[in-house]
Amino acid sequence: MKKDIRCKEKILTNNAFAFKIKLVLSEVINMKLSIQKILQQAPYSFEGETDVSELVSFDNDIRQVGSVQVSGVASIQNKTITVNLSIKGVMVLPCARSLVDVDYPFEVDTIEVFSIDPFYTEEDESEIHPIKGEILDLTPFIKENVLLEIPFRVYADKEAIEKYALTAGDGWSVVEEDNVEKKIDPRLSKLQSLLTDDKNENPKE
Structure with a gap:
């Protein structure tokens, strides 16, 4: 019987200690x-x-x-x-x-x-x-x-x-410079054609 009482006292003591530790930790965490x-x-x-x-x-x-x-x-x-x-x-x-x-x-x-x-x-x-x-x-x-x-x-x-890093999105994408096709302005395309024809008609002597 005394052994049971001592066990219960020990459990209560441990529980009280655990509760105290919990309160301290709660205080520190908050x-x-x-x-x-x-x-x-x-x-x-x-x-x-x-x-x-x-x-x-x-x-x-x-x-x-x-x-x-x-x-x-x-x-x-x-x-x-x-x-x-x-x-x-x-x-x-x-x-x-x-x-x-x-x-x-x-x-x-x-x-x-x-x-x-x-x-x-x-x-x-x-x-x-x-x-x-x-x-x-x-x-x-x-x-x-x-x-x-x-x-x-x-x-x-x-x-x-x-x-x-993002390489594409809604309506856009990143393109390497080597893969970019160089486009000629349509207004200059005809002029380039005329210059080419002129060179063909008047070759250097």
Whole structure:
């Protein structure tokens, strides 16, 4: 009987531990950090990944972007939380020359500052963001930094262009220069014929 009780206690303990781990992972994946946890454990380190695929609908240049790897450290001084963030990922952009897909790896290191002062209001061009409630949601700031990493233009390598570039479409096709038949303007065709006849009638002596 005692053995059964110990087994049940062990199962309950394991379940509680698994539930706790699940909560921590959920927090990291969603990039929503507990202010209370930061206050208790500062400097508070975290890492995980978050989905930023929504950015495809924000910017026409981004053809694809999935989850990004995020790591950071949150520290606190007075009523200000400073978060050092590192963001890594890959976005797919169009080649400026051929429009084929180009994988563009990016890595961002940034610092975001937040105020937990309930009376603080964000001013124009202020670099300190107010926090409402007990949760610090880093997702909007992660997305903003990813958008800022979009380059002015990217270029695919020659092999990718040859492999993926379009060679035909609705009403058009790409033709090699050697295969293009040179056509004479009909207005010049008759003139060329007259010149040929004149040469035949008046051969050089």
